[in-house]
Amino acid sequence: MTAAPPPAPPAEPPPVTRPALRRSRTDKVAGGVAGGLAEYSGIDPLLWRVGFVALTLAGGSGVLVYALLWLLMPSGPRTRADGAPAEPAGPRSPVAAFTVAGLLIIVGLLVLVTRYTDLDLGPRGFLASALLVVGLGLVASSFSSGRSPRGGLIAVGAVLSLAVLFTSAVPEMDDELGGVGDRSYRPETADQVLDRYSLGAGDLELDLSRLDAGDLDEPLDVRVDHGVGDLEVTVPDDFDVRVDVEHGIGDVDLFDQGAAGGLFRGDDGDGDVDLVLTIHSGAGSVEVSRA
Structure with a gap:
């Protein structure tokens, strides 16, 4: 009597594929950044939005971080009315990456100048230089053939413009202010x-x-x-x-x-x-x- 063959090992489940990090087109309040982070991480988008609000109230960084993510994250795929994916929108313009790289380079150079020379630019000099780089990025995006990052650049530029206006309204102090608290x-x-x-x-x-x-x-x-x-x-x-x-x-x-x-x-x-x-x-x- 022939023995029965051993049972085949269970098939391994297919690997879980994580979706690409993109801005959501369906779950969005302003740009779809929180919705895209939720789809990528599995964390409820409300928690992401609360986190950005908390960062904004803590020191204003939440607005800048949100604007940078809006600039760097590509938008999600379009869908037709029947739910099927639409044709791809074409390659994304490299202007966003070049603009962020330019921001980092300019800020780094200004830090070196302030650190190793007698020139003190102050916050106005840093913010105005960053705003200039973003403005050049907007000009370049108008001539770019790929998908333009104008929305994100405009958001970053708006934040920097408000910061420049605030620092211009505040008088400069002769010496460093000391301490925080009443x-x-x-x-x-x-x-x-x-x-x-x-x-x-x-x-x-x-x-x-x-x-x-x-x-x-x-x-x-x-x-x-x-x-x-x-x-x-x-x-x-x-x-x-x-x-x-x-x-x-x-x-x-x-x-x-x-x-x-x-x-x-x-x-x-x-x-x-x-x-x-x-x-x-x-x-x-x-x-x-x-x-």
């Missing part, structure tokens, strides 16, 4: 008053109301450099104060008399300046008042 200073005597108070981001309160004008041999000269946040300065009722404010974005209220600087006499002032207050503020409200 700060409060309440000197008791003139000797405890610093020549300069600085804060990068956060609310700053400077209370000088405890000072006595009779203890001053010469006017106090105080400078406040403040980046982002609310600034509140309180001075004694009898101080004659000269205020000079350079402010970017936000409201300025000097002794309930508007935003114009100048000499503000105290209730019992003798006409001699007791305090010269120079304020450089970037964004936020500025208020100078009396105790």
Whole structure:
């Protein structure tokens, strides 16, 4: 009697093919980036969108990252009304890759120039140079024969343009601002008053109301450099104060008399300046008042 042949081994399942990373044409709010990431990773698109919003609120990087992905990710295949795939749209233009490469090269060169020379370009120089590269990419895309990345380039350019406008509105500080977080200073005597108070981001309160004008041999000269946040300065009722404010974005209220600087006499002032207050503020409200 012939033995039965052994059973054939089970066939191996075919390998799972991961879809190409493309922007979605069916699940999209702005460009289809989150929908494309969801199709590629299997993670719900809502979580991707929440992540981009969180990055935007944390430091503004979410908008730039989204714009770069919009620029670099090709769009998904088109489908006809019956659900069948349409004809391929043709090769993608290399303008996007060249533009990103140009951005990296220009930013790297500017970092080297700033690092090893005395030239300090500041954030405006970096942003303006990046905007120039994106503009050249848009010009090149208009002459490209492949599928143009104009949408992504326009999104990146819009973000850079807003950043340039913001940095142009914010006055430049002479020295580096120090620290992040709320700060409060309440000197008791003139000797405890610093020549300069600085804060990068956060609310700053400077209370000088405890000072006595009779203890001053010469006017106090105080400078406040403040980046982002609310600034509140309180001075004694009898101080004659000269205020000079350079402010970017936000409201300025000097002794309930508007935003114009100048000499503000105290209730019992003798006409001699007791305090010269120079304020450089970037964004936020500025208020100078009396105790």
